[in-house]
Amino acid sequence: xxxxxSDKAGQWMRGGGPDxxxxxxxxxxxxRNLAGYPxxxxxxxxxxxxxxxRCRMSIARADITPGLHWVDLNDASSLDRKLLVERHLxxxxxxxxxxxxxxxxxxxxxxxxxxxxxDHVRLQVLRTxxxxxxxxxxxxxxxxxxxxxxxxxxxxxxxxxTACPTNVGTGxxxxxxxxxxxxxxxxxxxxVRRAAKDMHLAVRGFYGEGTEAVGDxxxxxxxxxxGKSEGQILFDFQDVVIPQIVEYERxxxxxxxxxxxxxxxxxxxxxxxxxxxxxxxxxxEALYLLSYLRLGLCLxxxxxxxxxxxxxxxxxxQSAHLQKIAARPLGGPERREFRARFVRERLGA
Amino acid sequence: xxxxxSDKAGQWMRGGGPDxxxxxxxxxxxxRNLAGYPxxxxxxxxxxxxxxxRCRMSIARADITPGLHWVDLNDASSLDRKLLVERHLxxxxxxxxxxxxxxxxxxxxxxxxxxxxxDHVRLQVLRTxxxxxxxxxxxxxxxxxxxxxxxxxxxxxxxxxTACPTNVGTGxxxxxxxxxxxxxxxxxxxxVRRAAKDMHLAVRGFYGEGTEAVGDxxxxxxxxxxGKSEGQILFDFQDVVIPQIVEYERxxxxxxxxxxxxxxxxxxxxxxxxxxxxxxxxxxEALYLLSYLRLGLCLxxxxxxxxxxxxxxxxxxQSAHLQKIAARPLGGPERREFRARFVRERLGA
Numbered sequence: 001x002x003x004x005x006s007d008k009a010g011q012w013m014r015g016g017g018p019d020x021x022x023x024x025x026x027x028x029x030x031x032r033n034l035a036g037y038p039x040x041x042x043x044x045x046x047x048x049x050x051x052x053x054r055c056r057m058s059i060a061r062a063d064i065t066p067g068l069h070w071v072d073l074n075d076a077s078s079l080d081r082k083l084l085v086e087r088h089l090x091x092x093x094x095x096x097x098x099x100x101x102x103x104x105x106x107x108x109x110x111x112x113x114x115x116x117x118x119d120h121v122r123l124q125v126l127r128t129x130x131x132x133x134x135x136x137x138x139x140x141x142x143x144x145x146x147x148x149x150x151x152x153x154x155x156x157x158x159x160x161x162t163a164c165p166t167n168v169g170t171g172x173x174x175x176x177x178x179x180x181x182x183x184x185x186x187x188x189x190x191x192v193r194r195a196a197k198d199m200h201l202a203v204r205g206f207y208g209e210g211t212e213a214v215g216d217x218x219x220x221x222x223x224x225x226x227g228k229s230e231g232q233i234l235f236d237f238q239d240v241v242i243p244q245i246v247e248y249e250r251x252x253x254x255x256x257x258x259x260x261x262x263x264x265x266x267x268x269x270x271x272x273x274x275x276x277x278x279x280x281x282x283x284x285e286a287l288y289l290l291s292y293l294r295l296g297l298c299l300x301x302x303x304x305x306x307x308x309x310x311x312x313x314x315x316x317x318q319s320a321h322l323q324k325i326a327a328r329p330l331g332g333p334e335r336r337e338f339r340a341r342f343v344r345e346r347l348g349a
Numbered sequence: 350x351x352x353x354x355s356d357k358a359g360q361w362m363r364g365g366g367p368d369x370x371x372x373x374x375x376x377x378x379x380x381r382n383l384a385g386y387p388x389x390x391x392x393x394x395x396x397x398x399x400x401x402x403r404c405r406m407s408i409a410r411a412d413i414t415p416g417l418h419w420v421d422l423n424d425a426s427s428l429d430r431k432l433l434v435e436r437h438l439x440x441x442x443x444x445x446x447x448x449x450x451x452x453x454x455x456x457x458x459x460x461x462x463x464x465x466x467x468d469h470v471r472l473q474v475l476r477t478x479x480x481x482x483x484x485x486x487x488x489x490x491x492x493x494x495x496x497x498x499x500x501x502x503x504x505x506x507x508x509x510x511t512a513c514p515t516n517v518g519t520g521x522x523x524x525x526x527x528x529x530x531x532x533x534x535x536x537x538x539x540x541v542r543r544a545a546k547d548m549h550l551a552v553r554g555f556y557g558e559g560t561e562a563v564g565d566x567x568x569x570x571x572x573x574x575x576g577k578s579e580g581q582i583l584f585d586f587q588d589v590v591i592p593q594i595v596e597y598e599r600x601x602x603x604x605x606x607x608x609x610x611x612x613x614x615x616x617x618x619x620x621x622x623x624x625x626x627x628x629x630x631x632x633x634e635a636l637y638l639l640s641y642l643r644l645g646l647c648l649x650x651x652x653x654x655x656x657x658x659x660x661x662x663x664x665x666x667q668s669a670h671l672q673k674i675a676a677r678p679l680g681g682p683e684r685r686e687f688r689a690r691f692v693r694e695r696l697g698a
Contacts, residue, residue, distance in 0.1 A: 262628050262629060262682075262686050263628075263629065265628040266627055266628035266629040266689070269626035269627065269628055270623055270626055270627050270628075272626055273622035273623050273625060273626030273627070274619055274622050274623060276622055277618040277619055277621055277622030278615055278618065278619050278622070279611050279612075279614040279615035279618055279619075280611060280612065280615040333611075337611055340615070
């Protein structure tokens with residue numbers, strides 16, 4: 001997987017899908033633990049190894065479509081692990097750990113099952129655009145198939161038991177990656193941040209937990225999973241909260257196009273100009289410029305590039321991807337040079 | 350003059366001439382005062398009016414080639430006066446004063462004679478590239494012709510008498526406009542500033558006295574005129590000091606091209622990218638980007654534009670010029686928009 005796919009993005013990141021002007025992708029994650037074992041943080045190496053082997057055999061036996069490819073992270077190179085992080089298929093912590101751990105990934109990268117991360121099993125389903133229900137439905141199917149093979153720790157009172165109390169209950173976390181350049185440019189983004197906080201939502205950057213929002217990409221997710229059914233959590237998020245933010249962003253974009261078209265075009269075309277000419281390009285600057293290009297595409301201000309191209313570039317300009325594409329390690333300055341050339345070529349500049 | 354020439358630069362600014370890679374232009378200025386009158390600062394309005402009239406008639410009678418066109422600054426609009434400042438034909442103070450004053454300018458703008466600025470008569474000759482001797486020779490001829498009509502205050506002991514003691518003696522000031530992006534990029538520019546200070550040279554920005562160097566353009570001039578002959582001043586400046594700086598800049602450029610070509614190209618091509626795409630452009634940013642473009646041309650890194658085009662743009666992007674070209678007053682945001690469009694058109698982008 002990590003060998004052949006580094007120069008294109010997973011299906012979920014290529015754009016398309018409902019509300020794709022604002023919603024890049026949808027994600028549903030389920031946290032599960034095997035009964036009869038301590039949580040990962042309290043398990044010793046033998047227990048972890050045992051857990052890993054049980055999961056590997058179960059997944060191999062399970063009838064999951066599309067089929068999953070097993071990646072033992074202790075056998076994976078540091079660069080391959082970094083690539084998986086950049087593709088949002090494993091967490092940073094999972095990449096950096098040293099104990100027995102793995103991830104099982106479907107060919108199209110829509111499904112990823114981390115083994116021995118914070119929980120024994122963390123199943124994620126990714127979809128392009130606003131497709132949370134779809135993602136949940138698939139996660140539910142895979143969860144059922146896995147549950148036929150594995151005995152998940154479940155309390156009739158609390159629901160699924162998880163290592164961290166915030167996941168107890170349904171063990172579900174739903175999140176969307178939003179592109180909010182309109183709200184950023186109109187200065188309303190902080191209002192959204194505050195509102196999200198009031199609604200107990202977590203707001204993170206493109207690069208996940210602990211990262212700042214770069215390129216106006218914001219990952220928004222629910223924080224509590226106890227006391228609500230999966231259906232209620234999904235409905236609140238998908239049908240109430242996110243549509244409001246999406247509409248708010250669209251309104252900001254329309255206001256920009258209607259009343260500040262020159263300021264908007266200045267950002268969009270400068271972004272195009274810099275991306276097509278730079279000889280050295282850092283990843284943050286690239287993402288920030290691609291964000292404006294994407295905004296320009298959504299508002300029909302520019303047509304020199306396709307949306308899929310821009311969406312893919314947002315992923316591919318990351319360090320591990322570039323080194324995979326170059327097929328060799330690249331130090332900082334060399335990487336910035338390679339990134340600039342790669343972007344120019346992709347943009348046909 | 351101010352009506353038809355606002356969309357092109359004076360001959361001296363179009364580029365060309367010796368050492369044009371580093372020396373944009375050469376200037377010689379002579380300060381003279383009429384015997385029998387107080388200096389301008391001490392003259393009353395009637396005396397200034399009288400001085401103005403005497404100079405006007407003398408210049409009209411004098412056999413000066415190319416012929417001079419008289420501009421009474423009290424009759425000129427504020428925009429026209431600003432245009433003359435931007436073209437380096439009058440000083441900022443001369444533009445802003447309200448008392449009787451004028452400037453006589455040759456069609457090609459190589460000669461400008463300010464009347465009633467700090468001195469009664471300030472004669473300037475401008476040349477493209479490194480042509481100080483040439484500029485001096487012409488200034489000397491015009492000075493002689495004027496002296497046949499006007500009785501200049503002269504002391505056998507001190508030389509020409511001037512309002513400010515720093516000009517007493519020869520009354521000469523020689524200056525060059527240097528483009529020093531290489532020394533700026535290699536961080537050696539401060540050494541040059543210090544060395545210039547040690548040699549009693551004044552270093553100013555493109556926009557003249559009291560302005561910071563923008564776009565790596567530095568105006569360097571001698572500071573003292575007493576105790577040295579014109580020939581000595583010229584020789585020291587033209588044959589000793591400036592050639593050293595020019596060589597120093599060329600060395601810095603070669604070092605950049607040889608050892609930091611990617612950093613260099615990044616600056617040059619980004620400048621091109623931004624200038625050809627921006628929809629809003631401030632004058633300082635434009636000058637700064639044109640400076641990199643000029644560097645790229647000098648080092649054969651880019652060929653999408655001609656040197657004359659870039660040199661002219663450095664002048665034409667200024668506010669008064671843009672408003673003359675637009676043939677209407679332009680407020681700040683509108684001006685930035687007009688500037689961006691004008692630059693794009695000139696660059697054929």
